[in-house]
Amino acid sequence: MELRKYPDPVLLKRAAPVTDFDDALRAQVAQMWDIMYASEGVGLAAPQVGWSVQLLILNPSGSADDASEAMVVINPRLVKKWGRDRHSEGCLSFPDIYVDVTRPKGVRLHWHDEHGVEHEEDFDDFRARILQHEMDHLEGVLLVHRMSPVDKIRYRHELGELRAIFADAAAS
DSSP, rough: OOOOOTGGGGGGGGOOOOOOOOOOOOOHEEEEEHHHHHHHEEEGGGGGGTBBBEEEETTTTOOTTTTTTOOEEEEEEEEEEEEEEEEEEEEEEEEEEEEEEEEEEEEEEEEETTTTEEEEEEEEEHHHHHHHHHHHTTTTTHHHHHOOHHHHHHHHHHHHHHHHHHHHHHOO
């Protein structure tokens, strides 16, 4: 399992629902935590590590030492959204690229945890933003799809470099 970067095709696919909540699933989730913390992220979706399933993890602190708000979210579904908020977002699959994205300020989420237990809860602000960003990945929606035309011009060099690195890796 390794972090995938744009334009890896696995990032553009809609992920499949998780059906088995077993030890193998939990082992892969543990690997995702290691990758997220090593990459200094606050969220990571399974497609970002080449695993095309409806699963994401998040920890707003970004630290394994402070896991008080850490969550494993499987087969998520937004039940309700409210408010609007615009903030800068980055993405581990788009290193050093940050763009302003408008999203609902709060969401009610229905999901399963890694043991298959169902949950429903309201989230606001940063946690709501992380959830929505990572849920985009489960639908094949990437940061580049949220960019304005000006952002695409501003980051054309960085996006070009990511495409070139991926093409070189694919060729070898």
